Amino acid sequence: DTGVSQDPRHKITKRGQNVTFRCDPISEHNRLYWYRQTLGQGPEFLTYFQNEAQLEKSRLLSDRFSAERPKGSFSTLEIQRTEQGDSAMYLCASSLDRGGMPQHFGDGTRLSIL
Amino acid sequence: GQNIDQPTEMTATEGAIVQINCTYQTSGFNGLFWYQQHAGEAPTFLSYNVLDGLEEKGRFSSFLSRSKGYSYLLLKELQMKDSASYLCAVRGGSYIPTFGRGTSLIVHP
DSSP, rough: OOOEEEOOOOEEOOOTOOOOEEEOOOOOOOEEEEEOOOOOSSSSEEEETTTEEEEETTTTTTTTEEEEEETTSOOEEEEEOOGGGEEEEEEEEESSSHHHHOEEOOEEEEEEEE | OOOOOOOOOEETTTOEEEEEEEEEEOOOOOOOEEEEOOOOOOOOEEEEOOSEEEEEEETTEEETTTTEEEEEEEEEEOOHHHEEEEEEEOOOOOOOOOEEOOOEEEEEE
């Protein structure tokens, strides 16, 4: 039983660099979500896909962030010109498109900005 | 918008019962989820409520009152491994779950 997988698990980079994360959802799940989580906080919604369509983005998501899900399967989240405040755990989740279906989370990518 | 409130931290004794409350304000309501998250790990699904009442699943139960904007997670026969953060998430009109900040539960012997 393959769950949601994320790559890399950890990323350390210098301020100003671009980073890209990948998420492979559970294969039959058509919904895919990206969240950001900092210590002591719950996951904060970033963006959501239904199949390949990006249906919603958080107002908190600056234009340095972009996400894609080109074929409705895996997704990538790119952060350009990283800043110190981008340091966080980036979580990907997927779910079926039916009421009450829970989200299944990946283990996340921990981003540290030097 | 949505506002979700949970206590920051709770402590309890092994073998006891603990109730973690969650209050919410949301435009539209399409269900409430509880997740467990151990330190450094992904959240894992515990329960889902969309109608008023109690849902029981083993040692864990979850209650919902939509009119009061209130839910609780009840953990019975606490074990040390239950020490974790418990996240309340509400799905509003947009169908996207919004998470509270989580309640850190510490179970001691």
